[in-house]
Amino acid sequence: MATLPVFxxxxxxxxxxxxxxxGPTGRLPLGAEQLRAMASGELFGWTQNAGMGWDPAKLRxxxxxxxxxxxxxxxxxxxxxxxxxxxxxxxxxLLMEEAAKVFASQGAxxxxxxxxxxxxxxxNGTAGMLDSLPYRNDAAVVFRRLIRSLPTxxxxxxxxxxxxxxxxxxxxxxxxxxxxxxxVPGGVTLLAEEAEDTAKVQTLAARFARDEITLDHxxxxxxxxxxxxxxxxxFMGTAATTQVVAEALGLALPHSALSPSGAPIWRDMARRxxxxxxxxxxxxxxxxxxxxxxxLHNAMVCHAAVGGSTNLVLHVPAIAHAAGLPRPxxxxxxxxxxEVPRLVDxxxxxxxxxxxxxxxLAGGVPEMMLHLRDLGLLKLDAPTVTGRxxxxxxxxxxxxxxxxRLRAKLTEFxxxxxDHVIMNAERAQQRGLTSTVTFxxxxxxxxxxxxxxxxxxxxRLDSDGVYDHEGPARVYPSEAAAIAAIKTGAVQxxxxxxxxxxxxxxxxxxxxxxxxxxxxxKGGDQIAxxxxxxxxxxxxxxxxxxxSPEAWAGGPIGKVRDGDRLRIRIDTRALEGTVDVVGVTAExxxxxxxxxxxxxxxxxxxxxxxxxxxxxxxxGSWGGCVYDVDAIVELMERGxxxx
Numbered sequence: 131m132a133t134l135p136v137f138x139x140x141x142x143x144x145x146x147x148x149x150x151x152x153g154p155t156g157r158l159p160l161g162a163e164q165l166r167a168m169a170s171g172e173l174f175g176w177t178q179n180a181g182m183g184w185d186p187a188k189l190r191x192x193x194x195x196x197x198x199x200x201x202x203x204x205x206x207x208x209x210x211x212x213x214x215x216x217x218x219x220x221x222x223x224l225l226m227e228e229a230a231k232v233f234a235s236q237g238a239x240x241x242x243x244x245x246x247x248x249x250x251x252x253x254n255g256t257a258g259m260l261d262s263l264p265y266r267n268d269a270a271v272v273f274r275r276l277i278r279s280l281p282t283x284x285x286x287x288x289x290x291x292x293x294x295x296x297x298x299x300x301x302x303x304x305x306x307x308x309x310x311x312x313x314v315p316g317g318v319t320l321l322a323e324e325a326e327d328t329a330k331v332q333t334l335a336a337r338f339a340r341d342e343i344t345l346d347h348x349x350x351x352x353x354x355x356x357x358x359x360x361x362x363x364x365f366m367g368t369a370a371t372t373q374v375v376a377e378a379l380g381l382a383l384p385h386s387a388l389s390p391s392g393a394p395i396w397r398d399m400a401r402r403x404x405x406x407x408x409x410x411x412x413x414x415x416x417x418x419x420x421x422x423x424x425x426l427h428n429a430m431v432c433h434a435a436v437g438g439s440t441n442l443v444l445h446v447p448a449i450a451h452a453a454g455l456p457r458p459x460x461x462x463x464x465x466x467x468x469e470v471p472r473l474v475d476x477x478x479x480x481x482x483x484x485x486x487x488x489x490x491l492a493g494g495v496p497e498m499m500l501h502l503r504d505l506g507l508l509k510l511d512a513p514t515v516t517g518r519x520x521x522x523x524x525x526x527x528x529x530x531x532x533x534x535r536l537r538a539k540l541t542e543f544x545x546x547x548x549d550h551v552i553m554n555a556e557r558a559q560q561r562g563l564t565s566t567v568t569f570x571x572x573x574x575x576x577x578x579x580x581x582x583x584x585x586x587x588x589x590r591l592d593s594d595g596v597y598d599h600e601g602p603a604r605v606y607p608s609e610a611a612a613i614a615a616i617k618t619g620a621v622q623x624x625x626x627x628x629x630x631x632x633x634x635x636x637x638x639x640x641x642x643x644x645x646x647x648x649x650x651x652k653g654g655d656q657i658a659x660x661x662x663x664x665x666x667x668x669x670x671x672x673x674x675x676x677x678s679p680e681a682w683a684g685g686p687i688g689k690v691r692d693g694d695r696l697r698i699r700i701d702t703r704a705l706e707g708t709v710d711v712v713g714v715t716a717e718x719x720x721x722x723x724x725x726x727x728x729x730x731x732x733x734x735x736x737x738x739x740x741x742x743x744x745x746x747x748x749x750g751s752w753g754g755c756v757y758d759v760d761a762i763v764e765l766m767e768r769g770x771x772x773x
Contacts, residue, residue: 156186172282184239191239192284194407196226197273197302199295199316201246208359216249218292218369221360221391222316225289225400229314232404241283243276245269247295250640250666251332251363255609257733259639263444263664264741266294266301267757270452273302277309285309285411287403291316291361293368297445300376305452307418310410312515313381314403315373317391318486320357321364327485328363329478329646331355336647339617361391364485365477367666371438372445377495378432379425379449380514381417384523385532388490406515413517421453424509427466428520430458431507434470434566435498437479440582440665440675441640443567447754457753460578464569468705471555472563472584473501478649479585481562484551491540492548496527501554562588564595564702570674572708573716574660574686574696577678578752579709582665583702586672587655595703597672599658600712601626603694607727608632609641609663616647616654623656626696630688631728632663633680634751637738642666645673658698660709662687664751672698674709676751681728686711689722 158176165173180186200223202214214220230240247269253259277286286309290299296316303311321327334348362369373387383403389396410416426446433442447457477483484492493500502508503524510521518526527533537548553561568583586597604621605628606612612629615621632639641663648654648671658672662680665673681688690696690711700707711719745751747765748758 154180154183154186156180158186159190175282179239188237188239191237192411193239193241193280193282194233194285194287194404195277195280195283196229196240196242196287196289197276197299198222198226198242198244198289199247199291199299200226200244200289215246215252216292217319217356217358217360217391218249218316218362219247219295222289222291224392224397225314225316228397228400229287229289229404232401233408236408238284238408241280245272245276245295245298247290247292247298250293250368250642251328254332254640254666255613255643260637260731260734260738262294262640263638263755264738266298266445266448267741267745267755269295269298270301270305273299274305277302277306283309285407286311287314287407288312289314289316289400291369291373293372293441296369296372296376297448300372300379300381300445300449301452303381303417304421304449307454308416310407310415311381311417311420312383312403312407312410313376314400315376315382315387315389317361317389317396318370318490319359319361319364320390320487321485322354322357325354325357326351327365327477328355329365329367330650332642333646333650336613336617336643336651340619340651342652358390358392362486364487366437366439366474366479366486366489368439368441368445370486371433371436371442374432374436374438374495375429375442375446378429378499380420380428380512380520383515384496384527385490385494387495388486390487390490403515406517409517410515415513415517417453420513420515421455422512423455424512426450426455426458427509428512430463430466431470431502432495432498434467435472435502436474437472437476437563437566437584440567440580443580443676444664444751444754447752448756451754451756451758457749460569460752463567464705467565467567470502470507470565471558472566473498473555473558474552475550475561475563479563481588482550484546488540488544488546489551491536491543492546492551493533493537496524497533497537497548497552499524500528501552505555565705568700568702568705568707570700570707570709572710573714573719574690574709574711575674575677576686576716579660579674579677581672581674581700581707583700583705586700586702590655590672591702595701597698597700597702599626599672600695600697601658603628603690603692603696605630605690605692605725605727607725607729608731609639609644612641612644613647616644616651621657623653626658626660626698628687628690628696629659629661629663630681630690630725631731632661633677633682634745634755635680635682635742636731636734637742638664638751638755640664640666641675645671648673660687660696660698672700674698677709678751681724684724686716686719688724688728689719691725
């Protein structure tokens with residue numbers, strides 16, 4: 131009988147082995163009193179450090195932990211050995227290396243650990259999306275456990291890029307109040323020449339199914355969309371918005387968000403971030419000193435000004451909760467969005483749809499903040515990781531060589547005036563930029579809903595900036611049913627799609643394949659969407675999400691029937707609106723039985739069901755879908771007392 135290769139490889143070199151080795155040379159730099167007082171774990175840690183090859187003579191250096199969401203195995207020449215899940219975490223190991231070398235050059239000892247992250251783009255329309263938002267909480271927990279599991283660390287550098295890994299990292303750093311921490315944004319991928327961007331390319335299947343493109347076009351565009359192998363997507367979605375928010379919080383260096391992955395300026399940012407962390411440690415500054423109510427205010431202001439993803443309505447409260455700060459409420463978001471004009475023209479909002487790397491060259495977050503400062507909208511005394519206040523950082527940026535040279539590069543490379551990308555309030559108004567998010571009420575959303583109103587096509591607004599549409603409901607109990615209706619043409623212009631059963635109770639998956647299809651298929655801009663789920667940060671159009679209560683909680687959205695007349699009214703200037711079932715009172719709607727098409731999704735894993743229960747006990751989606759331990763314990767104790 132032939133020997134199977136899984137039993138024997140036939141390679142004789144495998145038998146060249148030994149049972150002993152000399153071990154590291156040298157000796158631990160121990161003092162007598164130090165050794166007497168040492169915990170066994172600290173001593174064994176030194177032994178392990180020497181065992182991994184660190185020079186024993188240098189073991190007295192301060193220890194700094196570099197955490198990241200790195201994924202895949204990348205050869206030194208950049209070739210893939212094993213793929214990651216997405217470009218956003220493919221190159222971040224290079225940032226870790228740059229930072230680690232700086233720590234070592236300063237006599238410190240760098241440690242590195244990882245919690246890789248999924249790709250929302252890869253899981254859209256699949257069962258993988260049911261784990262997306264729950265992953266964020268789990269990853270934040272593991273990151274914090276890794277931080278605490280190195281009890282001798284003096285500070286933490288977090289490196290992350292994308293939709294769930296970056297919010298998880300920020301939650302972990304925010305939940306580490308007694309150490310200095312710095313966030314290194316993973317940057318963005320470049321635009322591909324003569325290709326569709328990474329948002330539009332995700333609609334190839336829907337457009338092909340409707341005979342709007344050829345198979346050759348889909349094959350070519352699908353291959354070419356990523357201009358470079360690393361970095362987050364080219365649009366102001368959740369990944370890019372969270373990078374902006376991290377910088378606005380003061381946890382990342384000025385002009386670090388949206389840096390082009392792999393470029394020298396990107397690597398330089400990691401080196402300077404390591405120096406910043408060591409400076410914070412030397413000064414005795416911790417995360418508790420950096421994250422304040424003023425920091426949260428600035429983050430929310432910048433979210434509105436950049437036209438950011440609606441997913442930050444979930445992530446910013448979660449970061450606040452981790453930091454022990456009050457979570458922003460719907461009223462807080464509404465107030466900020468009424469006060470703050472959108473100042474940035476970026477994908478997907480328009481009107482010209484500049485890419486994130488072009489926003490970076492135009493000046494990025496600090497350039498936008500100069501305009502916000504002049505409007506009196508920022509808390510300029512907020513502390514930052516530079517050791518200086520936000521106001522001092524902006525004063526540096528305003529006169530910096532970096533600002534002058536990079537803005538000139540944008541004109542040189544792409545022929546774009548940087549003031550057309552990031553603009554003052556007067557120019558923004560002239561160019562038709564509207565405020566970012568509108569929160570809605572109505573009998574279909576008695577506890578609220580939201581829409582990225584700035585991304586509604588101007589052609590769908592009247593002269594007063596109002597979107598007003600009435601049409602028949604087309605109810606879909608799953609995302610698969612909804613996208614099938616778009617591909618086959620079963621849903622028509624004028625219809626209002628109602629996608630139910632995808633709220634927090636089922637993991638709150640995002641519905642980008644639906645919203646992106648509506649943007650890019652013919653007539654899609656005349657179809658509205660209402661759902662208890664959430665959207666990708668790159669979604670556009672009259673897409674209303676986070677409808678509360680959700681269908682699984684008995685909300686009115688779960689009681690809508692095919693053919694019901696719905697009316698959506700969104701005032702994009704006053705930032706108010708409603709979504710209603712026409713001719714039905716709230717009482718009558720509540721008395722209806724649940725739509726019989728609503729069925730539990732058998733693909734929802736037990737892990738996600740546990741997340742759904744815990745976040746529901748902790749304030750739900752408007753509270754950031756967090757784990758509030760005190761609230762959970764109190765609820766459990768009440769349950770025990772009733773038994």
